Amino acid sequence: MENNVLSPLMQRFISHFGEMGSRWGINRTVGQIYALLYICGRALNADEIAEYLSFSRSNVSMGLKELQSWRLVKLLHKPGDRREYFEPPGDIWDIFKVLLEERRRREIEPTLSMLRDALLEAPGSKDDKEVQKRMREMYELIELSSSWFDDVQRLSPETLVSLMKMGSKVKKLLDVRDKFRVGGSSNEKE
Incomplete structure (x- = not known):
């Protein structure tokens, strides 16, 4: 994912998870955030997520809180960086x-x-x-x-x-x- 640009394949996957999220009882934004974190392969902070998905920072924060309540993302801290990073379970x-x-x-x-x-x-x-x-x-x-x-x-x-x-x-x-x-x-x- 160079320059925080998603490929058409990634966009399709993320879009689909947004649509499916509403059928599973979560909103579209939460589904898309989770799909991004899953396919990304590395922990992302809220600003990166907002940039990749063109979402407001507040929508990303609310979505991450929802994913944390479902235990679907882990909160991480990187040495020397005050921002919070998020990633799904690895397996x-x-x-x-x-x-x-x-x-x-x-x-x-x-x-x-x-x-x-x-x-x-x-x-x-x-x-x-x-x-x-x-x-x-x-x-x-x-x-x-x-x-x-x-x-x-x-x-x-x-x-x-x-x-x-x-x-x-x-x-x-x-x-x-x-x-x-x-x-x-x-x-x-x-």
């Missing part, structure tokens, strides 16, 4: 995990809390009993997926890649396992 898997953790904290945990409270209430009618039954099903599914998420978070990136590459092979493996269970014998052949 794409760390970024992925942070995004999932933050989505869980902001979206899933409040839903689980509401469901827990609702399930502790004594149903006031037959309809409420049915509603609680459906809420319990939702609660159990979210809890199960949350537990699975915890397990996945502990896997190494290499293991995650292998798991993802297995794709539908996992289903075939489970189908074979179920076939042996139903048949009652592990000596059955396909």
Whole structure:
């Protein structure tokens, strides 16, 4: 990135992340700032970000605060320089995990809390009993997926890649396992 000029490829990537940001629950500016920091490959200060993206300094500051609240950028200081620098986590898997953790904290945990409270209430009618039954099903599914998420978070990136590459092979493996269970014998052949 010579002379703080973005190539057309970089501009396209940054623009796309701005558009996608609004679909993910962050504003366009925040998405574009993050995309710039991600593709840049080095820590940038707010003035550099503002110059690259032609944003006001105040918009950049607000965007950086939002990214910090999501734990998607780290604040750095360089010796002899009073300015603050920002960079995303270096590993794409760390970024992925942070995004999932933050989505869980902001979206899933409040839903689980509401469901827990609702399930502790004594149903006031037959309809409420049915509603609680459906809420319990939702609660159990979210809890199960949350537990699975915890397990996945502990896997190494290499293991995650292998798991993802297995794709539908996992289903075939489970189908074979179920076939042996139903048949009652592990000596059955396909």
